[in-house]
Amino acid sequence: MRIVGLRGVLCLAAAGLSMPAPAQSPPAQSPPVALPLATVQTEPLLVSADLRDGIDLSGDWHYSIDPYRSGIAGFHGEAPDRGQQRYLDIDVRQAMAADNRTLYEFDMAHSPVARLPGAWLAATPELRHYQGLVWYQRTFTAPADRKGRVFLRFGAANYATVVYLNGQPLGRHEGGFTPFAFEATRLLRDGENQITIGVDSAATPTTVPPPVTDWENYGGVTREIRLVQTPATYVDTAWVRLTRDGKLAVDAHLDGPAAANAPVRLTIADLKLDLAGKTDAAGNWRATMAAPRALVRWSPEQPKLYDVTLSSGEDRWRDRIGFRTVERRGADILLNGKPVFLRGISMHEEEIGANPARIITPANARALLGEIKEGLHGNYVRLSHYPHSEVMTRAADELGLLVWSEVPVYWMVAWGNTQTLATARNMLAENILRDRNRASIAIWSVANETPVSDARNAFLRQLIADVRALDDTRLVSAALLVERDRAAKVPTMAMADPLAADLDVLAINTYNGWYTGDRLADLPGSVWQIPDDKPLIFSEFGADAKAGFHSPEKMQKFSEEFQAEFYRKTLEMADRVPTLRGMSPWILKDFRSPRRQNPDFQIGWNRKGLISETGERKQAFAVLADYYARKAAVAGR
Numbered sequence: 001m002r003i004v005g006l007r008g009v010l011c012l013a014a015a016g017l018s019m020p021a022p023a024q025s026p027p028a029q030s031p032p033v034a035l036p037l038a039t040v041q042t043e044p045l046l047v048s049a050d051l052r053d054g055i056d057l058s059g060d061w062h063y064s065i066d067p068y069r070s071g072i073a074g075f076h077g078e079a080p081d082r083g084q085q086r087y088l089d090i091d092v093r094q095a096m097a098a099d100n101r102t103l104y105e106f107d108m109a110h111s112p113v114a115r116l117p118g119a120w121l122a123a124t125p126e127l128r129h130y131q132g133l134v135w136y137q138r139t140f141t142a143p144a145d146r147k148g149r150v151f152l153r154f155g156a157a158n159y160a161t162v163v164y165l166n167g168q169p170l171g172r173h174e175g176g177f178t179p180f181a182f183e184a185t186r187l188l189r190d191g192e193n194q195i196t197i198g199v200d201s202a203a204t205p206t207t208v209p210p211p212v213t214d215w216e217n218y219g220g221v222t223r224e225i226r227l228v229q230t231p232a233t234y235v236d237t238a239w240v241r242l243t244r245d246g247k248l249a250v251d252a253h254l255d256g257p258a259a260a261n262a263p264v265r266l267t268i269a270d271l272k273l274d275l276a277g278k279t280d281a282a283g284n285w286r287a288t289m290a291a292p293r294a295l296v297r298w299s300p301e302q303p304k305l306y307d308v309t310l311s312s313g314e315d316r317w318r319d320r321i322g323f324r325t326v327e328r329r330g331a332d333i334l335l336n337g338k339p340v341f342l343r344g345i346s347m348h349e350e351e352i353g354a355n356p357a358r359i360i361t362p363a364n365a366r367a368l369l370g371e372i373k374e375g376l377h378g379n380y381v382r383l384s385h386y387p388h389s390e391v392m393t394r395a396a397d398e399l400g401l402l403v404w405s406e407v408p409v410y411w412m413v414a415w416g417n418t419q420t421l422a423t424a425r426n427m428l429a430e431n432i433l434r435d436r437n438r439a440s441i442a443i444w445s446v447a448n449e450t451p452v453s454d455a456r457n458a459f460l461r462q463l464i465a466d467v468r469a470l471d472d473t474r475l476v477s478a479a480l481l482v483e484r485d486r487a488a489k490v491p492t493m494a495m496a497d498p499l500a501a502d503l504d505v506l507a508i509n510t511y512n513g514w515y516t517g518d519r520l521a522d523l524p525g526s527v528w529q530i531p532d533d534k535p536l537i538f539s540e541f542g543a544d545a546k547a548g549f550h551s552p553e554k555m556q557k558f559s560e561e562f563q564a565e566f567y568r569k570t571l572e573m574a575d576r577v578p579t580l581r582g583m584s585p586w587i588l589k590d591f592r593s594p595r596r597q598n599p600d601f602q603i604g605w606n607r608k609g610l611i612s613e614t615g616e617r618k619q620a621f622a623v624l625a626d627y628y629a630r631k632a633a634v635a636g637r
Contacts, residue, residue, distance in 0.1 A: 044255060045433055046181045046228060047237040048319045049153050050390055054228040057140060057195070061221075062111040063120065066133040071106075071198065086135040087196035089167030108137040108196070116225065117155070119218040122357035129594065131219060133200040139192050140227070148231040148314070149256075150188050153181040155223025155389060157199045159207065164196040174423055175208070176201075177386040177408065178430035181228070197221060206417050208424045209386070209408035214606065215348055216592035222358040223389050233258040235317035238310045239436045240266070241473055242291060242323035249288045250275070252310055252317075259283030264312040271295055271306065279312075291323070297336045298322030298439040300379035303400030305439070322397055322439025326474055328504045331579040333475070333535050335402070335442070341635060342402060342582025343628040344380030345372055345610070346540060348591045349388045352615045356592065360388070365395035371588060371611060373399050375621070377628040382539060382584035385410055385448050387431040396440035403438070404477070404539075404584065406445030407431060409463070415455035421462065428463055432470045444471065447478040448539075449509060452497055464502050475504040479539040482508055491518055494529040506530065509540035509586070513566055514557075520565050524572035535581035541570050542586035545620065546601045547612035558601040564619040571627050585624065589613060 046052070066072075070084040082088070083103045092107040114123035116136065121128050142150075152163065158176030162169070166189060171182035201219025203211040233256025240250045250266050253259075264285050266275040271292040279285045296304040303322060310317045324336050332339040350356045351364040369392070372378040381396065382404040396403050407427050414420040428446070435441050446463040450456055460478065467476050478499060485492040491512050500506055512518045512526065530536055545563035555562045567585070574580055590609035596602040605613060610621040 044151060044181050044183065045237045045253075046151060046153055046179075047239075047433060048317065048437065049151075049179070049181065049226070049228050050155075050224070051318055052228050052230070054153075054226040055140065055143070057138070057225040057227060058116060059138075060113045061116045061136040061138045062108050063114050063123070063137075064106055064108055064111045064135045065127070065130065066135055066198070067130075069133050069200070071135060072133070086137070087164035087167060087198070089194050106135075108135065111137075116221045117223050118220065118357040118359045119158075119216075119222055120220040121216070121218065122355050131201045131217060133198055133202075134220065136197045136199070136221060137194065139194050142188050142190060142193050142227075143229065144190070146188075146229060148229060149183060149185045149234070151181045151228045151230070152184050152195070153179065153226050153228045154221070155179050155225070156387075157197070157221045157223075158201055158217070158219050159203065160200045161221075162198040166194050167196075175427045175430065176222075177388070178427055179223075179390070179434055180430070184227070205412070206414045206420045208413070208420060208427060209410060210412045210414070212412050214593050214595060215385075216350070216594065218358045223360070223391075231314035232256050233262065233313055234315040235310055235312060237433065238317055238319070240308050240310075240319070240321055241436070242295075242297070242325055243288070243473065244325050244327055246291055246325075247288045248273075248291050248295075248323070250286065250310070252279075252285045254279055254283040254285075254312055254315075256283075258313060262312050264310060267309045267311070268292075268306050295323055298324040298397075298400075299336060300373075300400040300402060303398060303439070305397060319437050320394075320397070321437050324439055326442045328475060328535060330533060331535050331581065333442075333505065333581050340379070340402075340581075341631055342380035342537060342584070343376070343378045343631055344382060344402070344404075344582065344584040345376060345378060345588045345624070346382040346384045346584045346586050347372075347388075347588045348384060349386070349392065350589065350591050352589060352611075352613070354614055356613070360391045362391055362395060365389070365392045366399070367615075368392075368588065369395050369399050369401055371615075373401055375617075376610075376625045377632050379632075380404070380442075380582060380584065381588075382406075384587070387427075387434075390434060393435050393438045393440060397438055401440055402442040403440040404443040404445055404537075405431060405435060405441050406448065407463075409446060409460070410448040410450065413450065413456070413459070415453060415459045421459055424459070424463060425466055428466055429470060432467065436471055441474060443475045443477050443505060445477050445479065445507070449479055449481055451481065452499075457498060460499055461502055477503050477505040477507050477537070477539075479507045479509050482510075488527070490522060491516075491526040492529070493526070495531065500531060500534070504534070505537060505581075506534050507537045507539035510538060510570075511541060511543075513569065514543040520569045523566075523569040524576065526573045526576075528577050530577075530579065532579055534579070536577065536579045537581060538574060538583040538585075540584065540586040542566075542608040543620075544601065544607035545618050546607050547590075547616045547618050549601065558598075558607065560619040564623050567620045567623040567627075571623070585610075589615075 071086045083105045092104045162172040165187040173180040236255040238252040260281045262279045305320045305322045308321045380402040386408040444467045480497045482493040543563045543566040545560045551559035590613045593606040
């Protein structure tokens, strides 16, 4: 069944980015129509569109900063002056040379160039800390033999995006980490076409996430842009999975004039599976069947993937899918019916290197995840604190790493704002609908470190209900806060969060010994008062260390020795928690954080990584790797 309501209400006014009509239309074009400030967005899902035929629009784009958003509105909030409308389909130099009454205060065709995808902070030093609106523009040649329909599909752009094609408004999107697509069939012309993208990175108290953060914002177009071609009627979404009762199930939706009562066929050649069916009047198809005896279940030890196709009419949808089950039984997490301990680490979407720009290629993804799988002997990764690129989740499928995937709902969220809730629901839906076919995804997380209140509880319970409506095959969690008993002689923490009753997996971030005055020697004796009927994950713990800084005698904070000892004592503590079923320490790699400015150790970097930003392993890396190797050996017996 296709969920349309959860596609969300998108409102870019909060981020300062609406889509006005130009004050004066370009020559020989129909006047563009302004979209309302708030609308139910029902743009296509195009699930697994990264595997469809198309044109990659990566490469050089002209850009122009717009710090006062003059391309969005004038001095008094009116439609922007024509001289500021960077999306116009016009030769600025020619127009100004032809008539001295003409004024344009932009010229996108001769503006500086940046490579996309990639955050603008790496394009030039002047943009290192820029937050606001940036316009991008390039031309491309449309396929001469195109038939059917054409879409512009964006992997992600942070945060609010407005798109014009040949000077006409195409669509807009709010959210920095999930894909979106707009149909371009009507506006696409033969030969050369102009595309203009406005991306506003600014956060407000009502955006998701809010302004308060501890990592780099990375504004810009950070994931692939592609021109995707489909037949007139095509498979917009398909979800093929193994149910907990051992059956293969498929849900699919066709979009187009021939979607109703259309024949469809699911094929998995390696399993000799060929299942035919017919959509209903709304273009939906749902079917179940017994799993073939030859099916090999996906696991970290054997990450088996199958080529899956779903055909209907002229369209042939495809994906690579692994089949496994994930469930909870008491305090255990079960993978394929067997208890599993999640040996993992948290990770930001930031490639290894001295000047990252959130460019996640398959090679960059494998370099990061390989440190976890091979270096740390891990089987799990927490992708924090937002949905990571589908390049990353596909790499996790291939390598065999279970994934915690979450939306950027953390800290100072506007819990009582209905638009903020609508935005969060839309992000959650886009994340789940994109990645439901990824075998690696085991846990959907709805929040991180959110203080308890009635408004917060209602907000997050709505997100939890959405997860269960969209995907009943995975577990739901959130990283919760705990209360500390200040009178206790040893570190004593209690989980008093009412949301615990709504979750499948409990998760706690703990930094005792780093952000507290506790001696490291006291950590193993910590007391955790938590429910005993659900699995617990230490979703974060960690301490900073600057690679190469040593203080072996005093074990000063920021030394490799302190970080290593912190890990030893925290792992001793972890071994004494009976319901602990996994951990994802903070964090794999040092990451950019403008709020961290100690000139001796940080200078804009959070140093809690087990490897430096350039990939140098610190002493604590070996501590965790040895611990996980022992855990893996015990599990293998």
